[in-house]
Amino acid sequence: MAQSPFSYQLNSIKTIARREFTSIFYGIGVYLALALAFVVSSLIIMGYTGAVMDAGLVVLPDPMMSPLYIILLISTVYLGLSATVSISRERERGTMEVLFYGPVDGASYVMGKYIEHMAAFIVMGVASLVFLGLASSITRFSLTGGVLKGLVLSIFMASCMISFGIFLSAVTGKMRNSILLFILVMAAFAGFSALEGYLLSFQGDLSAPLEYGRTFVAWLAHSIGWVSPLSYLSRGIDAARIGDVRQLLINIISPVLYSGILLWLSMIAFERKGVRR
Amino acid sequence: MIQTIGLTKEYGDFTAVRDLNLHVEKGEIYGFLGPNGAGKTTTILMLLGLVKPTRGEARLFGKTLMEDYFGLKRRIGVVSEVQYMYEEMTAWEYLCFFADLYGVKDKVKRVSELLERVQLYDRRNEVLRGYSKGMTQKIGVVRALLHDPDILIMDEPVSSLDPYGIKEVRDLIKEENQKGKTILISSHLLSEVERTCHRVGIMNAGTLVAEDTMDNIRTRLVDEVEIEVELETANPKIVEALSGLPFVKRTQLNGNILEVSTSPDKDYRLDISKAVAAAGGVVVGLNRKQMSLEDAFITITEKHISQLTGKED
16 A cells, blocks of 8 residues: 655655764764863863862852753754754765655755754763763762753754754755854854843943944844854753743743744755755 | 656756657656757756756656655656765665665665675675775666666666676666666667667757657668678679669679668668679678668757757858
8 A cells, every 4th residue: 555645754754864863973073072062061060179179168059050051052063063064965975866866855854864963962962961960970069950951951952053054054055165154153143142241231331322222232132142043052051040931931932943944944945956966 | 657748947048958748658768868968867857856847847657746756756766877875885784775765675685686686795895985986886776776666767877887787787777677667768878778778869959859769760860771782793784783773872882892872761682682693793791781879869969950050040
């Protein structure tokens, strides 16, 4: 009996995701990213232990939150970049075209890539939990509920970064261009985020036009924050730290919407741009 | 099985394919010929849904890809001219991945069978990066056959193979055709098309300029047939006798070889033989020179170019 188109599509998604998942863990990049994340967060933790030893007492409500943020930042940026590279490399090598000779369409390809990277993130997340658990047992800094909530929320934050990477590679052609674009856009987002923080914390007296200017730029930077996957990460970590249910819900729903829109746009970009080299 | 109706692809002012009406029957091996830039690959890409036509439509099994994308894609196998592969994978991993993609049942058996068929089974665990061009071409053919498709679309399937590999793939094509597969071969290797295909379509400047069986295409183009008559001993009486025959257009004697040009409506070898005998000669050998596909191809494309030039004038 003939299967439904949906079941064929599902099979393509599953097959692409499985192959890509295996290839991620055959490569060295994922291990380097995790190693870098663990080294940087270890330095932060060592800074805390040093402060405790120097002062005898340091008040830290969530000592593992900053290391978690660093781990998530490095892991998700790595996966975003990996998504960008893996798609644009396939287009450049021509292997994407060969996939599309068969039962693969834009939607199944995009979803296969997305699921593969999400699965890779879950594995990285588990490794991070093990690392934080070990660090906690060695340093006696507690793994609070906030950290665990942050880890759960990180799935949605990673989804934003991965979708963003997929979208960039869907709209660009060559691998080099998409890597450059990813780095530039990330740098721009980080810059806007820093600018927003600076402007909001600025306490000096300003003349009326400068005050309007400051408010406008802060509003602009804040608005761009809804486009930047980095902002979803910061907001998610803040929500986990505060533990407010409403904030937690917002930080689940908004990344889902963000990812959905970007994945949908990526599918459209594939249709428009085609899959040929 | 494969049908295009008024298929047209324009890139700005340039028309890559113009109002193409193709019809490939079930079980047929159809040769798609044409010089570089004739529009063959664009046509194939439109058939596969990788390039959107400007006008017209392509149908496979009577349906467009819009109507049944996944169903149709699972019934076609494609061999591209250049084999783009995941070079870090072994041949086995690569083929198993595609077998999964096409939902092949008992993939181990199928992949093994096909690798043995192209004599690469023993090298199945080598990474594709180390494969030669010919070997990757064979892997491409195996990939296209994995799911036992009803239609095979092959773009220059033997272009990078050595003579032995060409024979292997040619036999494979014929074997698959005998099993009932419809095969569309785009090639510039005219001799290959001539040996394999039932019908050919000749494309030039985006237009299908001729479409028929090989014999019919030749017959349509040939104004005269040349017959080489090898004589035991040449003498002017024989030349005179043959020149007087109504179907003979010209004669030319080169040593013991008499070249006779006749009209193409019939095979006149028997008549010539009788006339030589009547003139007291002895025929040692008779050779009817047929126009090759290559000659036909050049004649057709040149005619088409001159027609186009004429129109423009």
